[in-house]
Amino acid sequence: MLEKIFEEIKASQTIIIHRHVRPDPDAFGSQGGLATLIKDNFPEKKVWLTGEKSESLDFLLTMDTVADEIYQDALVIVCDTANRERIDDQRFTQGRKLIKIDHHPVVDSYGDLEWVDPSSSSTSEMIARFCRSQPQLKLTPQAARLLFAGIVGDTGRFQYSNVTPETFETAAELVRQPFDRQDFFNHLYRNNVNVLHLNGYVLQNFTLTPEGVGFIKLSLDTIRHFHLQSSDASSLVNCFSSAENLKAWVLFSEEEGLIRARIRSKGPEIHLLAANYHGGGHPMASGATVYNWEEADQLIADLRALVRHDDEATETPGSLES
Ligand SMILES: [Mn+2]
Structure with missing residues (x-):
C-alpha cells in the first residue's frame, strides 16, 4: 500500500491534501507534514492545503485558498479523518483520485486507495513511516517539526496508551532534524x-x-x-x-x-x-x-x-x- 500511494504521488502533478474539521495538531501535522515532504522532494509539483484555519495552530501551518478548477486533475489525499462528514472541505470527491490515510478505527471507507492503521499513535506517525519506507523521500526539518507536532498532540506528550516503541523511534528520528523544539513546545502549550x-x-x-x-x-x-x-x-x-x-x-x-x-x-x-x-x-x-x-x-x-x-x-x- 505504501508503494501504491507513493506511485500515485509521483504520477500526480497537482495534489490537494485535506484533513478533519476542528483541526488538532495531528490533523495539521499529518496534512502539513505530508505536503512539506512532497514539496521538498518534488519542487515541481503543486501541493495545496485546504480546510479552515486554526488560530491556535497557525504557528504550525497556514491553509491555501484552492479554486474549484484545481481539483479537475488533482490527486486528493485525506489525512486523519475516519468518515466523510468530518472531512474539512467537502470538495474532496472532485479530484481524479482519492486516498485516505488514517489511524482511526474504520467507520467509513471513502478512498480509492486506503491506508488505515489503528495501531499507530497518530496519522503523523504513519506519514513519518511512509517517508522512511521510500528511500527516495528525504525528511526535512520543516516536515519533521510538523510530524513531531502531530505525534506530541495525539499522544499527550507520549503518555497515552497509543504510544508504542515505534512511536519513540519515530520521534527520535524526527528530532534529529534541526528544528527549534523549545520554541515549538512554547507555542503548542501557551494558554490564553x-x-x-x-x-x-x-x-x-x-x-x-x-x-x-x-x-x-x-x-x-x-x-x-x-x-x-x-x-x-x-x-x-x-x-x-x-x-x-x-x-x-x-x-x-x-x-x-x-x-x-x-x-x-x-x-x-x-x-x-x-x-x-x-x-x-x-x-x-x-x-x-x-x-x-x-x-x-x-x-x-x-x-x-x-x-x-x-x-x-x-x-x-x-x-x-x-
Ligand atoms: Mn489523529
Missing part, C-alpha cells in the same frame, strides 16, 4: 488567560461519581462569562484526568443548539457509547453530541454503567484472563 480561568472553574466544579466517572457541564452562559466560545473549552477535557480513582470522564460544552461531549477513558472502551450519541473516535478518546442536558445526563448514566460493568468484568474470578 481566559482559558486558564475557565480551567480553574472546571477544576473547582467537576463531579466525580463513586464508580469513577468524572464530568463537568459547561453551559453557554458559563463559557461566555469567561469571554470564550465552546470550542475553547475542548482543550480542557484532560485538566482533571489526574483525579484519584478516575476511570472515564466527559466534558460537556454547550454551543448554539447543541452540546458537545468530549469523552475520555483509562479503562473501558468508550467509542461505541460515543457512537450512540452521534459521535465516535478512538477506544480511549471520543467525541459525541447531545441536544439537551437531559440527554447529557443519560450519557453520564451510560458511562457510569459502562465503568461498573468493566469493573465487574475484571474482578470476576474465573474470567477468561485468569
